[in-house]
Amino acid sequence: MSIVSYLAKAAAGIFYNKQKKVMRNAVADQEKTMRELVQKARNTRFGHDHHFGNIHSYEDFKKHVPIRDYEGIKHYIELIKKGEKDILWPGKPAYFAKTSGTTSGTKYIPITKESMQNHIRSTAKSLLTYIATTGNSDFINGKMIFLSGSPTLDEVGGIPTGRLSGISNHHVPGFLRKRQVPSYETNCIEDWETKLDKIVEETIDKDMTLIGGIPPWIQMYFDKLYEKTGKKVIELFPNFSVLVYGGVNFEPYKQKLFESIGKEVDSIELFPASEGSFAYQDVQGQKGMLLTSNEGIFYEFVPAEEIHDENPTRLSLRDVEPGKNYALIINNNAGLWGYNIGDTVKFVSIDPYRLIVSGRTKHYISAFGEHVIGEEVEAALSETLKKYPAQITEFTVAPLVAQEEGKSHHQWFIEFEKKPDDLEAFAEELDMHLRKKNAYYDDLIAGNILQRLQIISVKRDAFINYMKSIGKLGGQNKLPRLSNDRKIADVLEKERL
Structure with missing residues (x-):
């Protein structure tokens, strides 16, 4: 040693x-x-706007601080980008971590000296x-x-800005x-x-x-x-x-x-x-x-x-x-x-x-009221792979809404490194496990509202090419497991085997 x-x-x-x-x-x-955070930020713009001086318990906190996504704090971020300080936290952030948002475009997440330690x-x-x-x-x-990602940092409002993995590299x-x-x-x-x-x-x-x-x-x-x-x-x-x-x-x-x-x-x-x-x-x-x-x-x-x-x-x-x-x-x-x-x-x-x-x-399928989530599709796939060995490079799931009654279904786009010997039996098993995981999905299948799921095998590197096409290949970028629309599915349809 x-x-x-x-x-x-x-x-x-x-x-x-x-x-x-x-x-x-x-x-x-x-x-x-909670107490320390509120005390430290009570004299910030956000603290004044949300009456931090009146917060003495978690019940008080919930009354004064609503749940927000990025859109809800964006106007505060814009003030920071203009050079103002003491907005969300005392002083100015040490960095902005730049990420992609679905509705907000590029998001700028503040990182302070204190939070960087985490x-x-x-x-x-x-x-x-x-x-x-x-x-x-x-x-x-x-x-x-x-x-x-790259550790090269730009500046936004005088604040070093880049991907989190690049910032962490420093x-x-x-x-x-x-x-x-x-x-x-x-x-x-x-x-x-x-x-x-x-x-x-x-x-x-x-x-x-x-x-x-x-x-x-x-x-x-x-x-x-x-x-x-x-x-x-x-x-x-x-x-x-x-x-x-x-x-x-x-x-x-x-x-x-x-x-x-x-x-x-x-x-x-x-x-x-x-x-x-x-x-x-x-x-x-x-x-x-x-x-x-x-x-x-x-x-x-x-x-x-x-x-x-x-x-x-x-x-x-x-x-x-x-x-x-x-x-x-x-x-x-x-x-x-x-x-x-x-x-x-x-x-x-x-x-x-x-x-x-x-x-x-935001990643779920509920085109028919089933509200299938990522954990359920991943668990169903894991169970299926125990019975029908295969190797999967990548996959995503999307709904297909058909005009004819009982013809709509979920489409699983899968890039196989090694296909199962019987793809139809694999699909049957996968559907069975998903029905066990989600009672709403099970009811829709039983009621003939939905057909059994369909597996679409795609060409090698189909997912890599998709991520490349949207500028998100590599680094910390992740492919959505589920979509409630067909933006990804329509691209992958062209990559069918």
Whole structure:
């Protein structure tokens, strides 16, 4: 064991002992966080507008701070962009994280010096927890890569602006930066395919021990390595032992990723977003990520079925229940208040508070009243793959509304790496599992309102080409699992096999 890995293991042990106490105090920490956030921001423009001086409890908070999406805070962001300070949070943001919005165009999410610490510490916490619980610290000795967007930053209103992954790249701790690949110059390449070729060139002969990113883009990296060498990842990187991922459900990609690697390796799931880093996997082989309860974020939870209501139920951490879908609302030390980030979560445990990301509030199908969500289609697919082995590169689901009664159905556009031997039986099984997951969908099938789902196999790289066509190939971009319209489906129709 090297001195570096020995020190890492010692530090991990100290951290993990402290973290056990944090797990027990999550509710108290959340209540303290709410009070501290309100107190700190009471003299901001937002604080004055929402009477922060009159907030002394969570009930007061709910009366004065409504739930908003980006459109609801956009006028405050515009003031910040014009150079004004003390708007959402004291002073000015250290950065704007630039993301794409469906209705708002480009969104500028403020990141302050205080909130940046949450982003920085989340990955460190996940790795220290992993070392403490598994004893594996040897990966610290090798090279590491987090596939990310460009760290090149522009300026908006005098504030450095770029993708979150690029901003975070400027804050990698020194001891990790020495082991980080690729080079800064390569990371700055904007075109994903050009960048990926260069990443392969720079890493192919390195001792890679940790690889991280969004699963489909990790898979592209693995595919490029195989294309160049004809070897599996573990043959190229025999000491590779940790896969870090986030942003999408791992299950649809798991089989192909591990086959590309050549064996199963330990994996660590993160729950990152431009608005904060909310949870991380703290136990290997166990479902769920530990909520970060003491990182300057006060969480609220709205039953998912109420998120579009005028006055939805709002719960603090104290009142959540396991097994229920909640829209995640955050209030943080970057000045986001009552902010609907668009994700839904489900707690798998409340002692400690562990959750999974179950879907998106805007990504669902309810063209016929079924309200099918991402968690349901992913779970149905996972169950089907247990009986009918296949390898799936990517997929998305959309409704097809037909004029003839009983002819409408869901279309699943799937890019198969390896097709099931019997595609019709696969579709039957998939439909059966989705009916079990969603009673409304089951009723529509039973009542002959909908036909059984249809699987449409698409050409190789159909999804890559689609993402490229909309300028979202690579980095932190994710393909919607479900759409309630046919914008994506109509493009993929042209890619049928």
